[in-house]
Amino acid sequence: MTLLKRDPKAPLSWQGELPVTNRYTYGLAGEKFFRTLMDEGRILGTHCPKCDHTYVPAAVFCERCLGKLDDWVDVGTTGEVVTYTFLHVNLDGSPLEKPEIIAFVRFGDGGLIHHLGEIEPDQVEIGLMVEAVFKPKSERIGSILDIKHFKPV
């Protein structure tokens, strides 16, 4: 049993793309969370009384019990660095000129992923308290980027 032979002139590969373009709504929870972030510079969570868990960013459902959440809480703008990393590569895999400091900052029982700024790399540590630095109100558009970065308290 032999397989067919490839035409020696055959092109090795065929190039193409997967054209995917999307528009995402922020949804039931995102509407309120991001409008409050944009308009008031506040970070909101929602609390599940059954599971005693506070979701940040706010969600309309509890992922543990699938209960509906409507107990909205203000969790402040200062949180603790749970973990951080110095990212050395770009989105396309090419090296970054200067590593970016990315952290997970705890609020309630959740938190936010963001850049750390106004800090030297050797000052970053787990447990550090940091606060959100907002863009000027006029530049905010209702986005996670309305927060410029987090800086040490």
Next chain:
Amino acid sequence: MTAKIKEFPGISLSEQDFAEGKILYNFDKLNGIYAWDTGVGIGSYLASLKAGVILGSHCSTCRKIVVPPRTICEWCYRPMDEFVPLKDTGTINTFSLCYVTWDVQRIKEPEIPAVINIDGASPMHGIMHMLGEIDPKDVKIGMRVKAVWKPVEDRQGSINDIFYFKPIKEK
């Protein structure tokens, strides 16, 4: 239960809600680029197209000649026996007159995609391509057609090395 339920969830938006900024949203675009290995079957198919030939392959067990060519017969799961050059003529198996492009632009003159059973392949074995040089209202299932090839120097080893299929004038 639907009889009992008064209210179902789900909030409907209009395009206006987006345009007027009533809701929050963002955009993104995937940068998804691929170079798919053509392999033995499709690689040879593309090379043949460049040479002006539609290539099939033959399974002696199932007594079938298929197109596009593959190296394995999906029916008996044995390797195909040989590549077979087919004719560049065929019969319209089915067609459409399409007034909408792939990205939903309306067009006045329809595109005419068709499945064309290729002469030399087994019955009901064809490829998808376009029809041209024909008035849309004259297209019929069963009509005989022939490939219109790009000039040799423009061919790239692609299904687009055939511009389209046009009717064969009855003698």
Next chain:
Amino acid sequence: MHERVAIVGVGCTGFRPITPEQSYKEMIYEAAMRAYNDAGVDPRRDVDSFVTVAEDFHEGTSIFDEYTPDQIGGALKSVHTITGDGLHGIATAYMLIRTGQFDIVAVEGHSKASNIKTLPEITAYAQDPILNRPLKLNSHFIAGLEMNRYLFETDSTQEQCAAVVVKNKFNAIKNPFAPYGANLSIEDVLTGPMLSWPLGERETAEHADGAIVMVLASEEKTLSLTDKPIWILGSGWSNDSPGLENRDWAHAVYTEEAARMAYRQAGINNPLEAIDIAEVDDTYAYKELQALEALGICREGEAGILTLEGFTNSDSGLPVNVSGGSLGMGNLLEANGLARALEIVLQLRGEAGTRQIENVNIGLAQSWRGVPTTSGAVLILTN
């Protein structure tokens, strides 16, 4: 209902950084043909159902399941796709056979990672489009965050993670299916370029192409097909919170849950005692340590120490990733779990060549679906 299910045939091909001579269909056919020959079955006549694992954006095709049947002998038969790891595929075949409606089921997984020219950007498209993607971060940052917190909570070290790389790449030298074998020192690993500190580039598995097919059968069929069946003792899988905002950054909870499910089925109370050989996810080196702890093979913080001590070497207490793992064999996308399970099958059959471990009766394979997911699976096999 069939209670017992076995793997009765395996086949594979590829395991190279590129496979330009074959299309994905031709590559899969080669693996499938070998699996069917190994099992002594004709897929057109004998195989009742087929399960494939694939993800659209890894293939560059929407609704990729369209293109799955022909090369596995499944045309006009009962075929479906699971968008999961290969171990999810095995779990699916296991369930199908246990219903009593299917006697023989085939599972296929593959990678043509070399055909994807923009893989980091595709991986980034798995991030939350509203909360995370606007930051435009390479997804390796998620592994960096996870590794840092793991090291912090367990008092593990970068050196211990590097020891995983040294061990697995060394193991890979003996594995003909492993393109990334090397004899490195811990120093070599630690002095490599940084990816997302504390994660280094040399602690990250490079991608490879390959295809793996396995044939599973009910007990009755198994006994008529083969005298070297590899029985499934337990199959578990689980997810944790998918968002980056609510997950446990230090622990692979999904692996803990998946292991609990598999151990319960297998009747295993003390995994270290019961298991003779393990193949676990090491697409990032720290994941191997995290997995060993989540699997209950050692206590939290011990995996790194045991690795440095050589306890997980091929000639020691519990051989882990004798195949070379993903660090040695390459990251095979959805086929990673099948590569882990393949090594366990070969070892339990005594067909692992120069890397054969003596006296192995129970083996464990574990997988993780990669960043940003919290999805993992565990499979326990015996001969």
Next chain:
Amino acid sequence: MGMRKVAVVGAGMTKFVRRALETPKELTWEAAHMALGSCEMTMDDIEAVCFGTAPDAFDGVHLNGEYVSDGAGAWRKPYMRSYVGGGTGVFVPIQGWYHVASGLFDVVMVVAEEKMSSFYPHAQAAFLTIFDHTTERPLKPNLLWIFALEMNRYMTTYGISKADIAQVAVQHKRNAADHPCALLGDADITIQDVLNSEVLAWPVQRLDVSPVSDGAVAVILAAEHIAKRITDKPVWIEGVGWHLDTSYWTNRDLAYPRYVEYAARMAYDMAGIKEPRKEINIAEPYDPFDYKALHHLEGLQLADRGKAPELYSDGTAARTGNMPVCPSGGLLGVGNPIAAAGLMKIAELFWQLRGEAGARQVPGQPRRGLAQAWGDLMQVGTVVIMGR
């Protein structure tokens, strides 16, 4: 040992809408939350979760099953997503069935979701990439082509007219007027309306087509001993079937869906059905385009080849007929959020067989129903038979 019996014990769904405010996770959760409530269960009762959604391009997230998992209740539970293109909606309950029938689980939640509006500007453009990347995509095909090509072949082979086919759109959209979740219900639509609608890809016209939609549906499956404890009206999954034809779709005769026939025979065998036309009381064949319902009724052996239009013209398919077809309103009327649309048919049979379908209720206490979906490159058939 015999096969474990599996029942549907609860169901929930969102409205099907053109553009939903909710994120895919939120839509999924809304359906799941409602399904739990419908049978007074909590997540503590759910042992595993099965999820269905069609291409990732729609929700717009790579590894979409993982992304949506929290909305489906997958937190720290065994969770998998199954995938057979458009057939997914009727496959995901089959996936739930084998989870329970395997004996590994007693109670499983099954959810299907699609948010097509996230593909922007036009959901249809996502279908370019379902064609073969090397041999077909360079022709810039769109989804309408394959439907138009198949519809033309079907009409020409059997001599079926556009008016014969338009009856389907009319009846389904009229039925949908009674569905509280429907996007395109229309009690007054006529055959002329369909025949006069814009020609998109002849023979396909605007009103031959189901609408692009967002939505989610969930059902809960339980093993026999649990089902009998939860409800005195369990609806049993009596048979399941699925078949996938070759991807070389231009090497097949498109006039007849063999894969649907094979899937149906698999399901009939399991259900012990010998004479489907007598034993199936309600049919919910897949109807993303009106001719597809006819095509599928033939594949399902519920009509002779080329004769399915007669079921509509002689009243058999009407809600009050001998074998009502798509009393829900189908995809043509309720909407077509791909995977969710298929699971909607399962929810409809659940409600119909329990006598809880309200204004849509089929009279005569139907005993058995069939749901079917179709997908890929005119290639996959998925069938579920449910009975009281």
